Amino acid sequence: AELELKPITEETTRDYYTGLSAILRRYVERRHGIAAPEMTTSELTAAFRRLDITVSASLICREFLENADLVKFAKLLPAVEDVSADVGRVKAFIDLTTPKAVPDEIKAPPAEAPL
Numbered sequence: 001a002e003l004e005l006k007p008i009t010e011e012t013t014r015d016y017y018t019g020l021s022a023i024l025r026r027y028v029e030r031r032h033g034i035a036a037p038e039m040t041t042s043e044l045t046a047a048f049r050r051l052d053i054t055v056s057a058s059l060i061c062r063e064f065l066e067n068a069d070l071v072k073f074a075k076l077l078p079a080v081e082d083v084s085a086d087v088g089r090v091k092a093f094i095d096l097t098t099p100k101a102v103p104d105e106i107k108a109p110p111a112e113a114p115l
Contacts, residue, residue, distance in 0.1 A: 010077055017071040017086075024064070024090050031097060041065040057096040064089040 028036035028044070032051050036044055044065065048058040064086050070076040078086070 010075060013077055013083070014072055014075070016083070017068045020087065020090055021065065021068045021072070024061070024093065027094055041069055053097055057093055060089050060096070061093040064093070 022037065025036040025039075025044070028034065032047075032053075034044075034047050034051070036047075039047065041062070045058060045062045048061070067076075067078065067082070067086050071078060
């Protein structure tokens, strides 16, 4: 919601990917306490191995970050479908790495029956 997709030009696409990458990196920084915004893609994916992040979530994130690097640094202009897929990767990574709430009835021990 923070980033609206604008008409695709090299500049708007690069800005869009820069913003999307920043959102993902801030999330990782806050969620896992590592300096993700200052890390390269390689450093960040290596850090995932030391954290409690599944291989599938790590691969999803790495695929997005590698695509973002191509857009930001190699001036790749992805197709609209590829941009949508990368947004989906970011959302999937966040969904996979966000702790699920435990319902209160599961958290609380069962009450003992009165005698």
